[in-house]
Amino acid sequence: MGDPGSWQYYNHATSIAITVLGVFFVGLRFLSRHLGHVPLGTEDVLILIALVNLFVVFAINIEMVEHGLGLHQSIVSDADIVIINKLLLCMECFYCTSIVFVKTSILTMYHRIFIDRATRIGAYILGFITISWAISIIFACIFQCTPVARAWDKSIPGHCINLKGSFIGNAVPNIVTDIAILTLPVSRVWRIQASLSERLSIISIFLLGAYVIFASIYRFVTLFGVDFEDMTYTLARTNAWCVVEVSSGIISACLPTLRPLIRTLFPGLLKSSPSTSEHIFRRQDDSTITNPASTAWNHNKTSDHIQPSQSDLETDADEYPLNRIKVQEDISWDIRSLHSRHTHSQGV
Known part of the structure; x- marks a missing residue:
């Protein structure tokens, strides 16, 4: 040059x-x-x-x-x-x-x-x-x-x-x-x-x-x-x-x-493929794997320390499509309604 x-x-x-x-x-x-x-x-x-x-x-x-x-x-x-x-x-x-x-x-x-x-x-x-x-x-x-x-x-x-x-x-x-x-x-x-x-x-x-x-x-x-x-x-x-x-x-x-x-600009561009899992979990902040179908969970057995938080109840807005990851590891989930969970918390 x-x-x-x-x-x-x-x-x-x-x-x-x-x-x-x-x-x-x-x-x-x-x-x-x-x-x-x-x-x-x-x-x-x-x-x-x-x-x-x-x-x-x-x-x-x-x-x-x-x-x-x-x-x-x-x-x-x-x-x-x-x-x-x-x-x-x-x-x-x-x-x-x-x-x-x-x-x-x-x-x-x-x-x-x-x-x-x-x-x-x-x-x-x-x-x-x-x-x-x-x-x-x-x-x-x-x-x-x-x-x-x-x-x-x-x-x-x-x-x-x-x-x-x-x-x-x-x-x-x-x-x-x-x-x-x-x-x-x-x-x-x-x-x-x-x-x-x-x-x-x-x-x-x-x-x-x-x-x-x-x-x-x-x-x-x-x-x-x-x-x-x-x-x-x-x-x-x-x-x-x-x-x-x-x-x-x-x-x-x-x-x-x-x-x-x-x-928002291209609604069909990032549409995730349908999940075959009954419950689809998402990750939000530190606490983070939850079900967007208004359910609460208890963590029974896992190597990660996961705690539910109110932010988990927000709509899927995270930058990564982690809400479409199916939880299939050695984790068992006890699903119950949010209403029951909140009622129990208030009773305590």
Whole structure:
């Protein structure tokens, strides 16, 4: 590929388009929550914080372009290079923070949906790894040089770490955790006693956001083209893909929540196949397997600790079609009417 002379238009167009898409999908997420009568949860708050961080990353990137990012360093003033270096340090910190909020939003959603111990422990471990990764990168960015000011003003005597090597090394665990988070629920869903088509349908919903892995990998590839002798020019693509990766992560986290919206717009598109089971159970929040036919249950024998809650009585509004999973594991259910259950509770 020949030298385009400037990456500024590419940077502007790419970052603006993907940021608008991120805002659009967050809007769809909350519209879907409203249509499905689903109360906002912790994962929704986290995705809003991630969106705010995306705005900051986007704004820093645009400001860097205004000071010469995307142009060859030979035609960028020394004063602008200092400003670009300062903004780069800030952008890396907010980029990492954005990634943390996106991933913890997804993991929080897993924690709400799945009640099995293995999935929840996996979510905690991946959350800990993600937060630790971000803290270590932010620390490395702030203290990349001794003295710290040498990070943006190379005329100051001192020494710095290999920043390109640091960027490349830090991108690897980011990609690995992307893959781990997206595939975390797959094994659990695969073990559910449901038809193959039902299991594949649910797994496909969890994997809707797999394209964020492509964004992470492509950004990783662009890092190899960064040359700090011509940093203002060679860093422009990577900067744009930082914005792409954050916004793609937000979109990835929003896609599985759009089921109520899609079902409203296209009623026949997500219609589940008829169940052959007499009782069809659903999962809602932590407590969660119940019968939508206004029945209550007692849990007699199972390895999971399941407790009924009032939220179980709501209409099917969850983002995942878990309401169509037939309970066929080693569980026995004592079904009785809600009226009898409430009468007994009042008597006690």
